[in-house]
Amino acid sequence: MSDPQAIWKELTLLDKPKLASLFEEKGRVEDWSQALDLPGGRIRFDWSKTHLDDAHGEAFAKLAKAMGFADKRRALFAGEVVNPTEERAAEHTAERGHGADEAVALADALHMRMRGLVEAIHAGAFGEVKHLIHVGIGGSALGPALALDALARDDAKVDVHVVSNVDGNALKAAFKACDPGTTMLAIASKTFTTIETMTNAQSVLDWMGEGGVSDPQGRVVALTANPEAALDWGVDETRILPFSDTVGGRYSVWSSIGFPVALALGWEGFAAMLEGAGAMDAHFREVDGLENLPLRAAFADLYYTHLRGSQTRAVFAYDERLRLLPDYLQQLEMESNGKRVTAEGKPVHGPTAPITWGGTGTDAQHAVFQLLHQGTHLVPVDFIASIAPGHDLDPAHHEILLMNCFAQGAALMAGKESDDEDLGGARAYPGDRPSATILCDALNPATLGALIAFHEHRTFASAVLLGINPFDQFGVELGKQIARAMEEDEGDFDASTSALLDAAGLG
Numbered sequence: 001m002s003d004p005q006a007i008w009k010e011l012t013l014l015d016k017p018k019l020a021s022l023f024e025e026k027g028r029v030e031d032w033s034q035a036l037d038l039p040g041g042r043i044r045f046d047w048s049k050t051h052l053d054d055a056h057g058e059a060f061a062k063l064a065k066a067m068g069f070a071d072k073r074r075a076l077f078a079g080e081v082v083n084p085t086e087e088r089a090a091e092h093t094a095e096r097g098h099g100a101d102e103a104v105a106l107a108d109a110l111h112m113r114m115r116g117l118v119e120a121i122h123a124g125a126f127g128e129v130k131h132l133i134h135v136g137i138g139g140s141a142l143g144p145a146l147a148l149d150a151l152a153r154d155d156a157k158v159d160v161h162v163v164s165n166v167d168g169n170a171l172k173a174a175f176k177a178c179d180p181g182t183t184m185l186a187i188a189s190k191t192f193t194t195i196e197t198m199t200n201a202q203s204v205l206d207w208m209g210e211g212g213v214s215d216p217q218g219r220v221v222a223l224t225a226n227p228e229a230a231l232d233w234g235v236d237e238t239r240i241l242p243f244s245d246t247v248g249g250r251y252s253v254w255s256s257i258g259f260p261v262a263l264a265l266g267w268e269g270f271a272a273m274l275e276g277a278g279a280m281d282a283h284f285r286e287v288d289g290l291e292n293l294p295l296r297a298a299f300a301d302l303y304y305t306h307l308r309g310s311q312t313r314a315v316f317a318y319d320e321r322l323r324l325l326p327d328y329l330q331q332l333e334m335e336s337n338g339k340r341v342t343a344e345g346k347p348v349h350g351p352t353a354p355i356t357w358g359g360t361g362t363d364a365q366h367a368v369f370q371l372l373h374q375g376t377h378l379v380p381v382d383f384i385a386s387i388a389p390g391h392d393l394d395p396a397h398h399e400i401l402l403m404n405c406f407a408q409g410a411a412l413m414a415g416k417e418s419d420d421e422d423l424g425g426a427r428a429y430p431g432d433r434p435s436a437t438i439l440c441d442a443l444n445p446a447t448l449g450a451l452i453a454f455h456e457h458r459t460f461a462s463a464v465l466l467g468i469n470p471f472d473q474f475g476v477e478l479g480k481q482i483a484r485a486m487e488e489d490e491g492d493f494d495a496s497t498s499a500l501l502d503a504a505g506l507g
């Protein structure tokens, strides 16, 4: 059978087992969790507390076949056009050594150029550099911000401030923390046209000038796939770090957009991130069927959206260093798969990306977990944690953190009958609520790289199963066009919008 609709029908007819009954079978944990030995240590992927059973696994494997998963995966790594609306390849994996030969060679050469500049700055070629203000937005900010917050808390070689919002309050906070005389500016923008980034970049130059820096332009580095625009903006060629147009914004932390990460960690740290991601590429590329962890995760994601009506998926990092991971995954997953038509432009069957949301444990337990345990929404949850604490405080901190993480997954699954006759349902936990747990030996550049790449491939696998193109993002354009029309004092707006403009003195 190769008709995807027929397979979906088959999936809807399968039994909907309770989690508790799945655990009555021997080998549930062995069958549905797996550990990968990666350069930075082992990562365990435990999907056993999801409702997938063997029958679902088989049916989803058939769906993958019917949707041409193996060939689409091959095309991704071969650098073929996998983004048909923009007629482009998606070659982020080439940055990690997995791709078409020419793309890998180009990525290597551009990394060498980037390394040269990073090491020159460390060696003092620009005088004393204590701070870097990195201006960029969306994919040009979220990856660097996540990696820096996760990995550069101690001993950063340069103190980096990632500023994305055009709201001047964001830049003011960075100015407060930096001294203009020892600050460099990185302008990160794939297109080098994004208004928020260019506005922030100009204000940093002005601040440097006002702070007594004689040649602010001489302290600018451009990270872009549009080097001509950076040249036009006045950036010297030697400080332009290009990357390939075939690397999408939300997949670009591996390219020169990762410059601030390399500057803070040193080249070896950045290279280890690439290596960890490359190891996940090798797994995704070489392993077939349910053993392929990103594909297995995509099966579970589609199971919940299509067969259980889940509209959201939550991710809770039980690790302060990963507090920005939910923000990062929101862009990766929602901008990639928040689509309503197939790659051929036809209406898509069923829901596409769930709304990704989340937070940090244990904080979130005291704020939003009430809804997860007793609310009316079914929210599949991902827990992410590291066995090594990453700090040298009393081990009690980490024991409490990890035990709480594991307790939440157990509680969601087990539930509990009401222990108070008078209060009845208010004190009952329905249970049978799914979660997955990703447990790293340690959080380090290589495991972070692998974690991010796991999610990239999970997103790609979902897109293949849904038949959509995850690599364009036309949905973000209309609002930008209208804002531009407002700036240029053109266009005819609805009465509500006109009244708001008038109220703000912008009409």
Ligand SMILES: O=P(O)(O)OC[C@H]1O[C@H](O)[C@H](O)[C@@H](O)[C@@H]1O
Pocket: 137, 138, 139, 140, 188, 189, 190, 191, 192, 193, 194, 197, 249, 250, 335, 473, 476
């Ligand atoms: O890197 P840039 O060209 O400045 O783009 C920054 C961001 O803005 C766009 O609107 C897209 O939604 C993002 O995918 C992109 O990462």
